[in-house]
Amino acid sequence: MRIGIAGWFGSDNLGDEILLHTLVSCVRSVDESASFVVFSPNPDRVAALHRVDAERMPTLRARGAVGRQGTAQRAIRDCDILFLGPGTVFQERSPNLPWPGTLPLFARIVGMARLARTPVAPVGVGVREGGTPAGRRLLRVIGAASVAIGVRDQRSGSYFGARAQVIGDVAYALPIPDTQPAAAVEEAAGSARPTFALSMRPLAPDTEAGLLLSIGGCLDRLQADGWTGDFLPMAFGQDAQGEDDRDIYRRAFGNVLGLAGNPLNDREGTTLAGALDGWLTALAGYRLVIGTRLHAAVMAVALGVPTVAIAYERKVHDAFVDLGLGRFVVGPDVDAETLHRTATAAAGSPAEFREAAGRVARQGRIAREFVTATLKGLG
Known part of the structure; x- marks a missing residue:
């Protein structure tokens, strides 16, 4: 079975790479011999991280666009199905993306798949808010052309x-390693101080400053509480402007927080699969996570970490x-006192997070x- 996947992979966003890794794992649980071709903005990085075939997205404005269209068309034709996503792949606008997105x-891509008679299925996709009536009509067309929509x-x-x-976030299907409770990790490390992790991404200047x-x-x-x-x-x-979290760290937190590791740090041949369990085990060692990045937050919850x-x-x-977990989510306009109060409440409610896991x-x-079901329905 040959599986195509189209999405925003290869830009060194760990959340996106976890999504692709998990989808590949889900497919292989159905067919161990399945092969993949991933359409992304950075195919070389995708191929190195996931050990799959990869092609560039068939964009129209880049250099070599005509040849890219032909290559993508042939690759889609060779697929038994083309998955769109997972992730927030449908965006008309974002901080770094002008309309029509x-x-x-x-x-x-859907039109190319229909021309190739390759079935299409969005899987674990999200639609960014703020769309237009024209965009909503186009999404209906994509839905009507799909054999299944997750x-x-x-x-x-x-x-x-x-x-x-x-179907929820596809990352929820990621196999979670057995981990020790945070208190045991701290004791083994000889530390009596509870530890937290902060995830923050660059935001629009006005929002970010506050x-x-x-x-x-x-x-x-x-x-001051001892954390x-x-x-x-x-x-x-x-290749993604305004997306490097280390910019925030250097500007705001370099003098007060340590810098945790990331499976994408090693660009010399380590696959994501080979490093991900270690990252998850380290994440499970925190007693509290505070995060803007969706997959920092939901992976922590999957591990039962108060977040x-x-x-x-x-x-x-x-x-x-x-x-x-609605009482543990705050807006970007939150004040320091409310954020501290919410964080303290989360840290004091481990049972709620075990249930959420x-x-x-x-x-x-x-x-x-x-x-x-989607793969078995192809026959």
């Missing part, structure tokens, strides 16, 4: 029509509400079942 590109949340599903199925003040005030309070912390970089921004999510976008808020596991089974 990605919709024409993905509509063209969406991350109900709001995204509403754009595609009644056949859309909410949030940095609030986070700084919260960290001062946590440290020690690390900064958790999730994205390095390869506060800062919802810079709707997807972060929706994920925590769906997991029954169970909900993540159950939702992950739904995502795996969607992939299984």
Whole structure:
């Protein structure tokens, strides 16, 4: 079986790479011999990280666009199915993306698949808020052309029509390693101080400035309470302007927090699969995570780590509400006192997060079942 996957992979965003890794794992649980071709902006990086074939997205404006279209068309024709996503692949606007965003590109990919008679299925996809009526109509067309539609949340599903199925974030299907409780990790390390991790991404200047003040005030309070912390970089921004979390670390936290590792640090041949369990085990060692990055937050919850999510976008808020953790999500306009109070409440509620980890596991089974059913339906 030959599987095509089209999405925003290869830009050194750990959340996106976890999504691709998990989808590949879901497919291989159905067919161990499946082969893959991934369409992305950075195919060389994708091939190195995931050990799959990769091709450039069939964009129209880049150098060599005509040849790229032909290569992509042939690669799509050789696939038994083309998955769109997972992730927030449908965007009309973002801080770094002008209108009409990605919709024409993905509509063209769907058209190429139909021409090649290759079935298409969005899987674990999200739609960024702020779309236009024209964009909503195009999403309906994409939904009508798909053999199955698996969406991350109900709001995204509403754009595609009644056949859309909410399967949650595909990362929920990631196998989680057995880990020690944070207290045991601290004891083994000889530390009596509880540890937290902070994940923060670059944001629009006005939003970022206020949030940095609030986070700084919260960290001062946590440290006064006896906590020690690390900064958790999730994205390095390869060919993606304004996406390198280390910029935030250097500007705001380099003197007060340590810098945690990331499986994408090693660019000399280590696959993501070979490094991911170590990162997850380290993440499980924290007693508290505070994060703007969606997958820093949801992976921590999957491990049962008390977590506060800062919802810079709707997807972060929706994920925590769906997991029954609505009281532990705050907006980017949160003040330092409220953030500290919420963080303290989360750290004092480990049972709620153990229950939420169970909900993540159950939702992950739904995502795996969607992939299984879609592949078995091809016959």
